Every structure is written in C-alpha cells, then in structure tokens.
Amino acid sequence: MSAKVIDGKAFAGKLRAKIASHVARLRDETGVVPGLAVVLVGEDAASQVYVRNKGIQTVAVGMASYEHKLPAEASESQLLALIADLNADRSVHGILVQLPLPAHIDAGAVINAIDPRKDVDGFHVTNVGLLATGQRSMVPCTPLGCLMMLRDHFGSLRGRTAVVVGRSNIVGKPMAQLLLRDDCSVTIVHRHSLGMAEICRRADILVTAVGQPEMFDASYVKPGAVVIDVGINRIERDGRSKLVGDVNFADVANIAGAITPVPGGVGPMTIACLLANTLTAYCRAHDLPEPDGLAV
Ligand SMILES: Nc1nc(=O)c2c([nH]1)NC[C@@H]1CN(c3ccc(C(=O)N[C@@H](CCC(=O)O)C(=O)O)cc3)C=[N+]21
C-alpha cells in the first residue's frame, strides 16, 4: 500500500473541538447556545443509531439537542405541524429530518417546509438554488465534509479534474457544485454512463457515492489520484457483519495518492459538518460573524 490514508475521524475530532470552543465563547457572550432539532419518523434500526450519535455529539460540543420521535404511521400533516413549531422556535437554529421517510410521506414537501435558514442538511430547494448560483447557502453535510478534506489535502483545487460517481440530490449533485465552485473541471457519471472506468481514470479527484460495496477497483483510478469514498455499505463477510465503502480499499490503496477509509472517513465528517452548519445557522440568525473554515 502506498496511498496516504485520509483520517476523517481525526479531522472530524479537530473540527468538533474548534466548534466547541466557538460555542463556549458565544454562550458566554450571548447566553444562548446553538440548538439542533433532529426528527426521526419510524423505528429503522440504523437511523436510530445515527440519530443517537448525532445527539451525543451535539451535546458534546455544548449545543442543545432536541430529539423528536414520531411513530412510523405518523401522517404528513403531523410532521408538517412539527416542522412549523420548530421553524417558530427561537431556541432551534438547525432542523434535520432523518431520511428516508416512510413511503406515505412526501419527503420533498417536508424538506421544503423547513425554514431554509434552519435547513442544516442543505436539502431545501432554496439552498440548492443558492448553492448552484454561487450564493451564500446551507451546504449538504456529506459534500461539505468531503470538500474540507480535499482542501486540506491539496490546498487549492483549482484546475484539477474531478469525477463524481452518483447523481443524488444529497451527495453527487451538491458535491459537483462545490468542486465546480473551487474551480475544478467536473464530470458526473452514473449507472447509465458508458465507459465509466475510462472517465474515472482521468480524475485527479474521484468521489464515489453509489452504494455498491467495493465496486471501484484499481482499474478506475489514475495513479496518484485522491479517492473520496462516500459509500457506507453493510455486508456479511466470514459470517460477520462489517462496513465497507464503494471502493475496494486494499486494491485502490496500491495506486491512489490518497484515500478515505470506511469506516473512519467521510461518515464522521458528515456529522461534524452537521454541527458546523448548526453553528453557521446560529451565527446568521444572531447576526454574528461566522467563524472561519465552517462554511464554504
Ligand atoms: N436528513 C438526513 N441527513 C443525513 O445526513 C443522513 C440522513 N438523513 N439519513 C441517513 C444518512 C446516513 N448518515 C451517516 C452519517 C454518519 C455516518 C458515520 O459516522 N459512519 C461511521 C460508521 C458508523 C457505524 O459504525 O455504523 C463511519 O463511516 O466511520 C454514517 C451515516 C447521515 N445521513
């Protein structure tokens, strides 16, 4: 193995420490701490674990955490009423509705009911449009975390060739927007792309977000490229459950210049960026200067 392993867990720890020191200072200055409300509908086991981790980390940086759990049968109008309450609640600066939602609820309608200024996921159509037009917005947490790691690795991304695999609204599209804003030449490829491996082999920066365990081997990677693995796939191996990325780590680590591991790469950065976005939303709500390095 020759690639540098980008330690997202350690990076996220440093980011949380920076957030915690700002929160402590702002609490002393204003008497108000940032508040994050997380809404979970239903009993999905994985979602419960994520929501619990988010709550623990929110409190650990000195913010207030509000958890709202609704039964799987909750109606869309019940959920919209809760969102309206949270929009009006001045102690809540960030609102996250855990996805996926049950099929009987229109997720788009729920997301677009969130006050865009409190939309710490950056999924509201207003924030999508602001990002796409280069204006100040809330930026989706996973792409933001990836961008922070890339900027840390490269310094400037200007002029580099980036390939994003996957075109979801939560990762692929906003990732491409952020890379474009940092002056990369950006290509998005997806399941219908012809010659995908060949296109990927042109990338200085390869971001994989497809949810296919270990799909990307060395044949997709240019020697020395930086590979950001967004996939988090739970698989059975040797009778045990384990997490793997979209990238075949052992194979790609022989050829890449740097690579994020799974677990311990993008995942921890996603949660740290949720806290960063909550602090950003708080600063904007209170007309306070935004700390450097939290938003793009
Ligand atoms: N509205 C909304 N926003 C989200 O950001 C959102 C969501 N819904 N629904 C579910 C997905 C998933 N997600 C993860 C965040 C962190 C890890 C993470 O920290 N993973 C650890 C491993 C955790 C483990 O061991 O299970 C790691 O990669 O090292 C994983 C997954 C955020 N999501």
Ligand SMILES: [Mg+2]
């Ligand atoms: Mg896709």
